[in-house]
Amino acid sequence: MRKTAIISVAAVLLLLVFALPSYSSPPEAKRILSLVDYIGGDYRNAVSGGEIINDDEYDEMLEFSSEVGSLFSDMEKEIGDGAGLGPDLAKLRGLITNKADPAEVEALSASIKSKIITAYNIVPHPPAPPSIANGESLYATQCSMCHGAAGAGDGPVAGGLNPAPENFGDPEVSSVLSPFKGYNTTFYGIAGTGMPSFPQLSDEEKWDVAFYVMSLGWSAEDVSRGEAAASDVPADLRDYKSLATLSNSELEQKISKHVKNPEDVSFVLAYLSKGASSEASSGESPVALTKSLLAESLDLYKKGETDAAYKKALDAYLEGFEKVETG
Numbered sequence: 073m074r075k076t077a078i079i080s081v082a083a084v085l086l087l088l089v090f091a092l093p094s095y096s097s098p099p100e101a102k103r104i105l106s107l108v109d110y111i112g113g114d115y116r117n118a119v120s121g122g123e124i125i126n127d128d129e130y131d132e133m134l135e136f137s138s139e140v141g142s143l144f145s146d147m148e149k150e151i152g153d154g155a156g157l158g159p160d161l162a163k164l165r166g167l168i169t170n171k172a173d174p175a176e177v178e179a180l181s182a183s184i185k186s187k188i189i190t191a192y193n194i195v196p197h198p199p200a201p202p203s204i205a206n207g208e209s210l211y212a213t214q215c216s217m218c219h220g221a222a223g224a225g226d227g228p229v230a231g232g233l234n235p236a237p238e239n240f241g242d243p244e245v246s247s248v249l250s251p252f253k254g255y256n257t258t259f260y261g262i263a264g265t266g267m268p269s270f271p272q273l274s275d276e277e278k279w280d281v282a283f284y285v286m287s288l289g290w291s292a293e294d295v296s297r298g299e300a301a302a303s304d305v306p307a308d309l310r311d312y313k314s315l316a317t318l319s320n321s322e323l324e325q326k327i328s329k330h331v332k333n334p335e336d337v338s339f340v341l342a343y344l345s346k347g348a349s350s351e352a353s354s355g356e357s358p359v360a361l362t363k364s365l366l367a368e369s370l371d372l373y374k375k376g377e378t379d380a381a382y383k384k385a386l387d388a389y390l391e392g393f394e395k396v397e398t399g
Contacts, residue, residue, distance in 0.1 A: 100147035101192040104157075105185060106256035107143075109135045111164070113248030113319055116174035124171065128235065132264075137165045155191030160184050188381030196252050197316035198279035204346065207284025210277055214270060215285075223288040233266040240288050247321040250324025255316075283312070286320075287346035297344030301336035310348045320345075362388045 111133055118129035144153075144161055156273050160180060189196055212221070218237040220226040225239035240247050258278045261269035270278065308314050309326055316383045318326070320341060327340050374382035 093188050097192040097194045098147055098151060100143045100150075101155075102194060104140050104143050104147070104161075105188045105194060105196075107140050107257065107261055108164070108181050108184050108188070109250075109253055111136055111140075111168070112178050112185070113250070113253060115168065115177040115181075116248070117244050119171045119174060122171050122173075130171075135264075136299065136357060141165060143396055155187045157187060158185065160187070181199065197313040198276060201312050202251075202276075202283040204284050204287055206277070207280035207282070207287075210281045211284050214273070215281065218266060221283065235265055237266065240285060246289075248319050249286065249320075250319040251279065251282040251286055252317045253319070255279055255287050258282065262322035272286045275355050279316075283315075286315075288348045291354070294339050294342035295347040298336070298339035298341065299347055301331055301333065302343050304330045304332070305344070310338045310344065312348075315344060315348070319396065 114129060117135055118124065118126050118133050118306075124130045140161055144157060148158070160183065161381065164177070164180050164184065167180065185203060188194060211219075216227055217229050218225075218227045218233065219228065219240065220237075223240035225237040225242075227237065230237050240246055240249065255278050257267060258270045258273060263265050272336070273281070302310075305327060309330075315323070324337055324341055327344070328334065328337050331337050331340055336360045366385065369384035371387060372378075372384055
């Protein structure tokens with residue numbers, strides 16, 4: 073029985089691990105999610121008090137909401153409207169057209185995003201903890217020419233681009249930025265700008281870059297002070313899966329409820345944006361750990377050490393794959 077169990081556990085894990093990531097969602101749903109996420113974050117930079125405050129931003133909101141409508145129409149013809157998105161998307165378009173309050177647009181966008189993620193089984197975070205170090209290396213080779221080494225939008229070719237590259241140090245930009253938004257931007261690019269898509273990067277690399285961008289501007293001292301003040305911050309806010317979808321402004325709001333000194337909120341943000349992600353990625357990834365433990369299990373099995381092999385196969389599941397598996 074023990075030999076059969078070892079083979080069964082190992083075989084199932086091998087099939088699962090080497091199939092990762094295996095998330096299947098309609099491409100239109102993913103693109104709609106990306107655009108709605110962008111609208112929800114950036115609309116506040118286009119409208120305030122019922123008035124347009126930035127013509128280019130507002131035109132972009134209109135264009136993106138129109139593209140959302142076209143994508144939804146195509147998806148509805150193919151697979152229907154399983155998430156009941158039609159009325160919400162029409163309302164979102166109406167709110168933008170009527171220059172509604174940003175809070176309304178943000179709330180509706182958040183609701184739409186939740187429906188899409190749930191209905192179409194979209195996973196809005198990387199399958200394993202991101203690597204800030206790898207993200208830094210990729211940013212230097214792929215992004216710094218436009219965005220600059222420190223993310224200030226002052227790279228060597230920035231002067232020839234219209235509109236100018238985003239300055240990640242600008243509060244209007246950084247406040248609405250999230251790793252998920254960064255991932256989507258590298259995946260799709262932004263039409264009408266110099267921001268291209270990056271098909272040469274793997275999904276994991278796109279996530280690494282996205283998390284690294286969130287860490288820009290924070291010093292080691294900021295991170296250290298933030299870590300010291302983060303003792304009461306709940307574990308879910310330290311988890312890369314939660315951090316992936318939260319903008320800086322959303323994260324600050326959540327942090328403020330758990331930090332005693334209001335002056336420390338920005339430093340805790342620094343820790344979560346840079347320090348916590350670095351800690352999460354400092355060890356072996358769950359997928360790599362699973363593969364490693366399975367190899368050890370199979371070696372033990374070949375040597376006839378069936379009890380040890382069985383325990384090692386279980387470790388592969390509990391310590392590795394279970395941390396990647398999404399529910």
